[in-house]
Amino acid sequence: MAPASLLQQPRARARLDEAIPPFLRPVVRAYVLGYASAVAPRLLTLVLQHGAARRRKGRDLANGSQPRDSFVASLRRIVRGGLDPQRFPTFCAALVGGTTLFDV
Secondary structure, eight states: OHHHHHHHHHHHHHHHHHSSTTTTTHHHHHHHOOOOOOOOOOOOHHHHHHHHHHHHHHTTHHOOOOHHHHHHHHHHHHHHHHHOSSSSHHHHHHHHHHHHHHHO
């Protein structure tokens, strides 16, 4: 018997496919892939640097509020920075949208 999450995944994707008009799906897909490719390496670097700092300093880092606040602020900045309209994900969406929507 399959877990419930595996059974719900196709339904969730079907609802998402229905919510996006067919001519916009390539644009949205390009934007999401561009966002993931721009943000994921920066998030991975942030997490690895934070983990290395925790290992170096031991438990003292968990007691201080400044490094955690700095981590959360950096995390927010990275996630929001990828949503800026003058960034790579928007370029990907415009490139794919131009070729898809203006197809002759």
